[in-house]
Amino acid sequence: MKGKATSIDIAHMAGVSQSTVSRALSDSHLVNPETREKIKQIAKDLNYKVDKNASNLRKQQSKTLALLFFEDPTSDDSSINPFFISMLGSITKASAAAGYDLLVSFQNLSDDWHAMYEDGKKADGLILLGYGSFTEYEYKLTQLEEQGTRFLRWGAPDDNHPGISIGSDNYQGGLMITQHLIDRGHKTFAFIGEINAGAPELQARYLGFAKALKKAHLAPDEILQVDAISTEIDGYNAACTILDKTKPDAIVCASDLMAIGAIRAIRSRDLKVPNDIAVVGYDNIQSSGFATPPLTTVQQNTALAGKLLVSNLVKLIQNETVEDILMQPELVVRASCAD
Amino acid sequence: MKGKATSIDIAHMAGVSQSTVSRALSDSHLVNPETREKIKQIAKDLNYKVDKNASNLRKQQSKTLALLFFEDPTSDDSSINPFFISMLGSITKASAAAGYDLLVSFQNLSDDWHAMYEDGKKADGLILLGYGSFTEYEYKLTQLEEQGTRFLRWGAPDDNHPGISIGSDNYQGGLMITQHLIDRGHKTFAFIGEINAGAPELQARYLGFAKALKKAHLAPDEILQVDAISTEIDGYNAACTILDKTKPDAIVCASDLMAIGAIRAIRSRDLKVPNDIAVVGYDNIQSSGFATPPLTTVQQNTALAGKLLVSNLVKLIQNETVEDILMQPELVVRASCAD
DNA sequence: CTGAAAGCGCTTACAG
DNA sequence: CTGAAAGCGCTTACAG
CATH class of the missing domain: 3.40.50.2300 (Response regulator)
Incomplete structure (x- = not known):
């Protein structure tokens, strides 16, 4: 029978019509319970499975x-x-x-x-x-x-x-994590991550970040932000750019991967995270929990x-x-x- | 036309039979090139796509x-x-x-x-x-x-x-990475990871590990091995069990996740990796590159x-x-x- | 090169 | 409750 049984084979074996087999197998109430059980048993013995191509074609759906x-x-x-x-x-x-x-x-x-x-x-x-x-x-x-x-x-x-x-809600996420840093007393901030229209998720995180600063009256005229895509190396480079200019209390990164890179940059300059500079990420990727130090981040459910x-x-x-x-x-x- | 066009619709529009449409669309050479192009153009205009259920049913395959x-x-x-x-x-x-x-x-x-x-x-x-x-x-x-x-x-x-x-080849992987440690002068070893038949991959890594030790005449009667499944916490616990007994030169872990846990255990006892104890993993997961220190590991292609x-x-x-x-x-x- | 026809294996009105 | 029949949209011998 080599995985080839059709509803017609079952019909023959059960001594009923193919229509009845189809009904029994789809648990239609339009079939005698005894007949149904008999058919189901045969189907099981034969390891019969409804041909999806045929049934989908007929039903005009694909599930x-x-x-x-x-x-x-x-x-x-x-x-x-x-x-x-x-x-x-x-x-x-x-x-x-x-x-x-x-x-x-x-x-x-x-x-x-x-x-x-x-x-x-x-x-x-x-x-x-x-x-x-x-x-x-x-x-x-x-x-x-x-x-x-x-x-x-x-x-x-x-x-x-x-x-x-x-x-x-990336805006809310960016706002929330920045607020957390503000609550812990940080005053000067930098942001790593693209903020152009091509990356609306990151942009929204940035806008939430900026909003939190503004609410706390911590926003300077020009917020320090460096573009980066979501990779460890880009985060590293962006952090270097920031550290060349200044030493903020905290760096908010638009993704965990960037944050991990930023931490590496900070440590390579003999600064400590979080004592000298706090760093936070976004995504709660698996690596974020194993980073040194483990990353504060935002998780999407x-x-x-x-x-x-x-x-x-x-x-x-x-x-x-x-x-x-x-x-x-x-x-x-x-x-x-x-x- | 709402995504509903069939080969028959196209046949009508092209003034040919449905068979010809089917042939043209499947690039059969049994169709006049001009006719084919005409049909293809109509199909494209209509955003027509062959119904997979029908063609698969007919062809008795699913691709x-x-x-x-x-x-x-x-x-x-x-x-x-x-x-x-x-x-x-x-x-x-x-x-x-x-x-x-x-x-x-x-x-x-x-x-x-x-x-x-x-x-x-x-x-x-x-x-x-x-x-x-x-x-x-x-x-x-x-x-x-x-x-x-x-x-x-x-x-x-x-x-x-x-x-x-x-x-x-997990056996080869286990052998290779252990050999690397032996070449670097380590003498005493421990292994973290299950070695029962239910985890043949990990077992093979262990057997490779044991073989490398044997070849270098470093295998004691009883090799120190602690069961663990592939999680960070299990690796941590297993490493604690080992450190309670002894301080090997190197710990070979059957997975990166375990290795990351083992490193945490070692550091929590104020020992340094790799100076006091070398640790290696297996898998080259993303986190392994970001661990502190970055993990030596085995990568499967x-x-x-x-x-x-x-x-x-x-x-x-x-x-x-x-x-x-x-x-x-x-x-x-x-x-x-x-x- | 082209068309008429069969048939893939189902589901579901339709008739009983 | 059951069966005979139509038909989902294709592909592919078959005949020309």
């Missing part, structure tokens, strides 16, 4: 969700952003729990967006995950929407973008994010209305900022 | 690979083993490059193995990824094989398991592993013969062992 990663073009191949990895885990679990399969693809692979539309056909819905402005994708998103594709975007709600989005993304996408598929969601991040206090 | 994760039951939900994450990335890319979709699922979710067989139906082939002995899965693997499912297992080749496997896994599975699907592969790991020397 599949597609997760499209839009990778940061600056990150190298081997190290995917740890935050997204965490999201991948929670999305995988959430979709399995919701009874959907998950197709995963990295969009930086395809020069055109052929793959994206393909996925649109193969999945009932799409989850778009990636940092960045999505500006260049806007046209595609619009097309996707016109096509009737259901999709959800991870990121801050933005009226300029088509579709619904679920995201974390990826488990919840994954669940919300999946459950709202399923709602969208079922034609229910879905609203934008802005999740609140949490402060994780560790030793990298003094008490 | 999909399934990646089944068998998670370490001891790891908590949020932190998947970084090594597997890295594999996920490379497998995703490799399968996209080979023209296959990738279905990802975590097998610890399903108490029974229903999901596994399901995936067998939905994919042309399966990749099984996970540490552990697979002993409990053996029966299932046999069934999978009887069913005619093509699958590849990540792990050391093992005659007792059905199917083909591709894995990394995940990019290559992913490619091999995918390319060999595709061969299997195409009924070509495939052999077991044992990949050689690489030593990554950093500051955690003295020069």
Whole structure:
């Protein structure tokens, strides 16, 4: 029988019609309980599984969700952003729990967006995950929407973008962690991280940072900020740039990776963290807990994010209305900022 | 037209039969070049994509690979083993490059193995990824094989398991890194990590470790070894157990996470790494480079592993013969062992 | 080079 | 409660 049994084989063996087999296997109440059990037993013995291609074709659905990663073009191949990895885990679990399969693809692979539309056909819905402005994708998103594709975007709600989005409040996160430093008595600050429109997440963190300073009347005319992408080496270089000019009480970094680099820069100049300079990051990546000193940072609730993304996408598929969601991040206090 | 166009719509518009549309779109040479271009243009204008369910049903294939994760039951939900994450990335890319979709699922979710067989139906082939002995899965693997499912297992080749496997030479890795320490003059050693049959990867690393000591005539009757699973806290505890008894020149850990914990234990006793005790890990996880001191470790080539896994599975699907592969790991020397 | 037709394995009105 | 039949959207012999 070599994994080839069809519903017709079962029908023959059970002495019923193929229609009845199909009904029994989908737990239709339109079938005699005894017959159903008999059919189910035979199906089990034969290790029969419904052919998804056939049933999906017939039902015009796929019971599949597609997760499209839009990778940061600056990150190298081997190290995917740890935050997204965490999201991948929670999305995988959430979709399995919701009874959907998950197709995963990295969009930086395809020069055109052929793959994206393909996925649109193969999945009932799409989850778009990636940092960045999505500006260049806007046209595609619009097309996707016109096509009737259901999709959800991870990121801050933005009226300029088509579709619904679920995201974390980066502004609030930046504000919160800076406030924490202010509460601990720090007076002079620097910020590491890009703040252009191409990196809206980092920009929002910066804006929260600046707001906290302003509220505490600590904001000078020109806040010291150095661009950096989310890598250890960029954080290191940015911190060096800062230290060449001044020695702030605290450096707020837009990501943990940058913060780890910044700490290395500070220590290489024989300064101590947090005694001489406090450093904080963002993301709560695994390494942040093992850094020396362990990093104070901001955590986004990826488990919840994954669940919300999946459950709202399923709602969208079922034609229910879905609203934008802005999740609140949490402060994780560790030793990298003094008490 | 709302993302609903079929080959028949195109046929009408192009004034040809649906068969011709199908041929043109699959680049069959059995179609007039002009007609083909015309059809392709219409398809493009309509944003038409072949219905995968229909074509797969017809062709009796899915052009999909399934990646089944068998998670370490001891790891908590949020932190998947970084090594597997890295594999996920490379497998995703490799399968996209080979023209296959990738279905990802975590097998610890399903108490029974229903999901596994399901995936067998939905994919042309399966990749099984996970540490552990697979002993409990053996029966299932046999069934999978009887069913005619093509699958590849990540792990050391093992005659007792059905199917083909591709894995990394953990014995060689353990031997190599221990040899490195011996070459640097260390005389007394301890090992942290489980060495039972349930963790064959760690066991192999241990056996390589023991072999290196033996070759150098450094093996005492009783080698100091403490069980630990691959977590920071277990590494910490195991190192404390060792330090309560003795102070070896070097501690070889079966994973980076354990090594990071061991370093913390050593430092908490006012001993220095590597000056008092050298510590090495295994895996080259991201955190290992940012640890203080940065960890000497063993790296498995995940990019290559992913490619091999995918390319060999595709061969299997195409009924070509495939052999077991044992990949050689690489030593990554950093500051955690003295020069 | 092209078209008419069969059929992949299901689900689901329709009729009883 | 059950069966015969249609049809989901393709691909691919078959006939020309």
